[in-house]
Amino acid sequence: MSSQLNNKLTEMRERMSFHSDVCIREITLGATEIKGAIVFVNGLADRDLIDLHILKALMTLRQDCAPLTKSYVMERVLTISQLSEVPNIEETVAKVLMGATAILIDGIPEILLAGTTKNKSRNIEEPISEALVRGPRMGFNECLSDNTAMLRRHGENDSMVFMSMQVGSRAKKDLVIAYMKGIAEPELVEEVAARICKINIDNLPESGYVEQLIEDDFLSPFPQIQSTERPDRVIGAMMEGRVAILLDGTPFALIAPVTFSMLLQSPEDYYERWLAGSLLRLLRFFAAMIALLTPAMYISFISFHPGLIPTKLAISIVGSRIGVPFSSLIEALIMEVAIEILREAGLRLPKPIGPAMGIVGGLIIGEAAVQAGIVSPILVIVVAVTAISSFSIPQYSAGIALRMLRFGAMFCAAAFGLYGVVLFVLLLSAHVCRIKSFGVPYASPGAPYRLGDWKDFFVRAPIFMMRKRPEMMHQESKRRQKNE
Structure with missing residues (x-):
């Protein structure tokens, strides 16, 4: 030698x-x-x-x-x-x-x-966090090459571009920026790449780190980047001119920019006929309002505006509250905190017993609290409806944001009644209109008002009517359907 x-x-x-x-x-x-x-x-x-x-x-x-x-x-x-x-x-x-x-x-x-790296990855399975009745049954896994291959399999397309880079100063990991060349705005791609290049951290174990390090407003409770396990959702976003970020070692891809209305939409809205898809989408918007404001409305009506309640219902509520030692705010906080603890415990427990514990625990605690005279029966109904409504939000991070804001609405209602609820909604609306996601207004297409984008906002218009891509994205190619 x-x-x-x-x-x-x-x-x-x-x-x-x-x-x-x-x-x-x-x-x-x-x-x-x-x-x-x-x-x-x-x-x-x-x-x-x-x-x-x-x-x-x-x-x-x-x-x-x-x-x-x-x-x-x-x-x-x-x-x-x-x-x-x-x-x-x-x-x-x-x-x-x-x-x-x-x-x-x-x-x-x-x-x-x-290159002899042994790639061990789990099989392609249906996403757990985004289950659908109708749609593809495959989701991303922890292998980056498998995830990029799944995007390629959605159709023969030489415009799909994968920009590779490495992140992490000590433990380097591969990251891919995916977009459609000729559709995505070049300035948007450059901005996403520039923000990722500025990341200087030892290790990025999950895409949530990337999301928090490149978002616009870290003080906002709303997620400004969408996370998803579904390749079909990523492809749909890329076809609208958005950019996807895939990190090795996690099944969650990121989509940017995002609007609040996107967080309440599901891929199933487009797989069903437009009437059914529009109805489901309206139900989600309505459920989001219930999950945010129902406990606050209960507190304001009980404590400040009982005259606005129908007489028979008011008498029934007053009768059920006889013997309750706490104010409406305190009893609402007791039940809401108990529900949040049960929800978190159900997620952390083993799968065979988690759902059963959540359901049984909620029933037992609610019934025991009513029997002990700690809370009123009407509040148990209000909290149950609120919890069920929050489950209908398809994006988990959006549900967490509404759950946090619910407590703020409750305190405003306890301080100023219905006027406090209105003030809270106005301040929240102003905040949503102020923030942006990579230059795109978060409240778009509601504010700024774009009539053309309302075809895919509260309702989903028939497919043949949505000939143009969303105007908010400033794509290079505006049209996705050719005129006959």
């Missing part, structure tokens, strides 16, 4: 002395008597690939192949698709620790790097 090869192996052993799973195999290249070595990480590298396409190819060389050159080894010896050369030991060590195999050959100054 020459001193050059020996020095390289010595330096690699020193750099990897703390990694007990690193394997260094010294070999003789067939009948040539040339020395060499391969370095890989046990468990990360595919050993079958190494044995068949690297070791077998190198250890069966004929004597007339000597002396070996880099081009001869890369072009005629190694039968592996991903092959490159690395100039220094430092970069070699980083690549080997990610699953690649380093190949060192006496007489060749460069280190060859073979």
